[in-house]
Amino acid sequence: MRQYILDQQDDGEPIIAGGQANGKKHWRSLEELADSPVFRELVRREYPEQAANWHDPIQRRTFMKLMGASLALAGLSGCVYQPPEKVVPYVKQPEEEVPGQALFFATAFSLSGIATPLLARTNEGRPTKVEGNPDHPNNRKDGNDPGLSATDIFSQASVLTLYDPDRAKTGLYRDEPRPISSFLDAIRAALDEQRPKQGAGLRFLTETITSPTLAAQLKAILTEFPQAKWHQYEPINDDNARAGAMMAIGQPVTTLYDFTKADRVLSLDSDFLSGKPGTLRYARNFADKRRLIEGSRDMNRLYVVETTPTNTGAMADHYWRLKPSELEMFARLLASRMGVESSTNTRTISSWSNMDTTWIDSLVKDLQDHKGAVIVIPGREASPAVHAYAHSINSSLGNIGKTVFYADPLEANSVDQRQSLQDLINDIEGGRVEILAMLGGNPVYNTPADLKLDKNRMFKVSKLRVHLSMFRDETSELCHWHIPESHYLEAWSDARAYDGTTTIVQPAIEPLYQSKSAHEFLALFTQQYDRKGYDILKDYWRTNAPAGTRQANTNQTSAVVQSQSSPATKPAATPANQSSVIAPLPATSPDFENSWRKWLHDGFIPNTALQTKTLAVKSGWSSQLQQSSAQSQNPDSQVDIVFRPDPSIYDGRFANNGWLQELPKPLTKLVWENVAHISPNMAQSLGITNKVGKDGGDFYLDALEISYRGSTISVPAWITPGHPDNVVTIHLGYGRRLAGRVG
Incomplete structure (x- = not known):
């Protein structure tokens, strides 16, 4: 402009x-x-x-x-007199601390439980930048590959969150500052009351967890309190993928894709280039197949069928837009044309979307001509039936084991998260919950309208409500206790990358405030309430080291020199730009210590990726589905509402991050705002334009009033070319009440 x-x-x-x-x-x-x-x-x-x-x-x-x-x-501010102050210089400057020279520490940023491997840059002990860890298996094709150092926007902006002045700085009891030791007294007394009842009134609510150590802590608490329960929920989850796998395969699975071997890709509402676990690897591999290498003129071909415009759709060679209620019919029709499922429903998709079925016939022929070199990938928000049809089509094309792979669930405890939340709500309504401990998330804000963890339900948990989070938010407001959560650059932990590789999260700085990591918070519920995150993490892997790692470094006699300026609260974190072999190791040191130091240096534990398995798609799984789905198809005139994670602030957790709020959203370039995306045809029928009006000093857009299940919101309308007709797309994450000064 x-x-x-x-x-x-x-x-x-x-x-x-x-x-x-x-x-x-x-x-x-x-x-x-x-x-x-x-x-x-x-x-x-x-x-x-x-x-x-x-x-x-x-x-x-x-x-x-x-x-x-x-x-x-x-x-003038530069000329104001500053009073004399005392500074404390290094008495003995740490060997690795050179003014002006950066240090890098291998760590990881987790979102929805999935770890993005990183190298955190520190200058004079302060984290200043993060980049991808090129040595991580996720970022390397093979041993000769120099590695991928890319990151996503959320990882890059996470450094700003570390220094956010709105972060919680101390424990709060009913909004009054209290030391965490006071919370320890309260939780010990509450747990003592639960012991005779075996923890029948104790509930934990977390987001998706892939951390082996954190899951082991929760399971240990549930062993001590057998009647206690662990629930999981976050608004952006894999419930539909899980249900689709149960339909077609009979068990939940993690589906992995190899785009380096795919000549044809069909996306069924999947934004795999920017909005899916594994995006960084998938985008690179997909791009490699589109490069015309000398001596070869072949490149992959991308078909996209989607319900709202995405970055992946913008890359499509062949593109079709559909309503969400039409996508399942398209998947069924495609499966039927390929001989996978024989639909008994005679109504075709062309009767209500005017799709030229010759396009489907051409698609079917192209996919069948490239059997074994095809990927059919469904989107996270696609219905369970679409996921199930994708499994069936991939199986019929011989893609399983070649471009599509199955493994056990990535989550430490794979559950239907909506059902898990429903079970928690039922227990609260039944008066069976006395202690509710929430680790991360913001369920008061982001739970769905029909399962809202609102004020009335929260207050039914009368004895103790506690929330661990970095910010005092809508959930913290309704809790007795709020405990500040450590930023990942301040804490020790672990998490699994999209392929299952256990990735080490190590701190690059001491905690800035009186905060606790999730591991240290859970330790408060045990007899060893004062354990530090480093000890918890190391002790877990001491007894659970994968096969092949304990003896991996038996020829090395090395350790990391302790640094007096180490950012960690325990033995020094290992700078990734320094050799992990810098001092002699005592001969009596066990082999685990060698492996442990190498893991910290490299940022991951080898031999922990998910093992792929051979699974078969069940026959006849769709018979009941076809009968029920045929009766529930929406007419053309009905409007579908599509909810998607916001490209900038995700589900609202990054609302207080100014870098992300300023980042233009893909395709629309909007910033600092949420809108209802509609098609030009729908806008014309409603008399809506993108013209900006002015009322005094304020600017405004035409607005839509949307009602659903008793809730009504008014949202500015935005005409988005390529958007399906009679569909409204709304991004999650806005409408926050307690989001900080920026949000």
């Missing part, structure tokens, strides 16, 4: 940036193309007309005169 202002002619008509001598003009958005007076006013407001004067050296001097007073005022 800045170039739009700078390219203004004297008569006010814009010269669109990139205009050519042949008269063709380029535009950045539909609003810029329309060039309405309201749009010009909006641009002038963001980029004042005086900005154009910077092109003229004479006018620049005028600008400096006008701004002189402001610049002088801004400089």
Whole structure:
């Protein structure tokens, strides 16, 4: 838009940036193309007309005169007298601490339980940047591959969250600051009351957990309190994928894909290039297959059928948009054409979407011509039936074991999360919950309307409600206790990467506040309540080291020199840009110590990836499904609502991160706002435009009022080309009440 202002002619008509001598003009958005007076006013407001004067050296001097007073005022703060203060220098500078030279520590950032392997850069003991860990198995094709150092936006922005001034700094009891030792007294007394009842009133609510150590802690507590229960819920989960696998295979599985061997890819509402676990690896492998290497003119082909525009759809060679209620019928029709399922329903998809079935016939032929080199990948939000049909189609094409692989669930405790939340709500309503401990998440804000963990339900847990989180949020507000959670750059932990490789989370700095990691928080529920995260993690892997690792380094006699400036609270974290062999190891040291130091240096534990397994798709699984689905198809006139994770703030947990709020969303370039995405045809039928109105000093868009299951919201409407008709897409994460100064 800045170039739009700078390219203004004297008569006010814009010269669109990139205009050519042949008269063709380029535009950045539909609003810029329309060039309405309201749009010009909006641009002038963001980029004042005086900005154009910077092109003229004479006018620049005028600008400096006008701004002189402001610049002088801004400089006064540098002249304010500062009182003398004492500083403590290094008595003995640590060997690895060189001013101006960065250190890198292998660690990992977890989102929905899935670890992204990272290298955290520290300068003088402060984390300043993260990049991908190129040595991690997820980021390397083989031993000769230099590795992938890419990260996602959430990992990059996580450094800002570490220094967020809105982070919780101390324990709170009914919003009053209290030391965590006071909470320890409260929980010990509450647990003593539960022992005679074997923990019948104790409940834990967590998000998705893949950490082997954290899962072992929870299971140990449940062993001590056999009647206690562990529930899991987060709004962005794999419930549909789990249910689809149960339908088609008979057991929950983790499905892994090898895009390096796929010549044809069919996405069924899957944004695998930017919105799926394993995205970094999948995107790289997919791109490699599209490069025209010397001597080869073949490249992969991408078919995309989706219900809302995505980055993956923008890359498609062949694209079709459908309503969510039509996607299952499309998958069924595709399976029927391939001879996988013989549908008894005579109604075809063309009767209500005007799809040319010859397109499906061409798709079927292309997929069958490349058997064993195809991937059919369903989206996380696709219905269980779509996932089941994808399993059947992949099986019929011979993709299993070649481009598609099955393994045990990645989660430490694979459950239907919606059902798990339902069970918790039932126990609360039945008065069976006396202690509710919530680790992370924000269930008061993000639980669905029909299972809302609202004020009325929370207050039925009368004895003790405690929430562990980095911020005081909507859930913390309704709890007796709020315990600050340590940032991952302050804590020891572990988590599984998308392929199951156990990835070490090690700190790069001491905790900035009086916080606890999830491991240290759970330790408060045990007899060893003062254990540190480092000890918990190391002791677990001392007894659970995978085969082949204990003797992996028997020829090494090395250890890491202890550093007085170590960011860790226990033995020094191992800088990844230093050799893990820098001091002699005593001959009496067990082999585990060698392996442990190497794991910390490399950032992962070898031989822990999920083992693929051979599974067969059940026959006849869809007979009952076809009967029920045929009766529940939505008419063309009905509007479908699509909920998707926000590209910038996910499910709302990053609402207070200014970097992410400022990041333009893909395809629309919107920032700092949530909208209801609709198609141009739907907008025309409703009389909605993307024109920005002005009321006094405020700007506004046309709004939609959406009602669903008794809840009504008003959302600005945004016309998105390529969006299916009669579909409204809304991103999660907005509407927060307690999100900090930025959110």
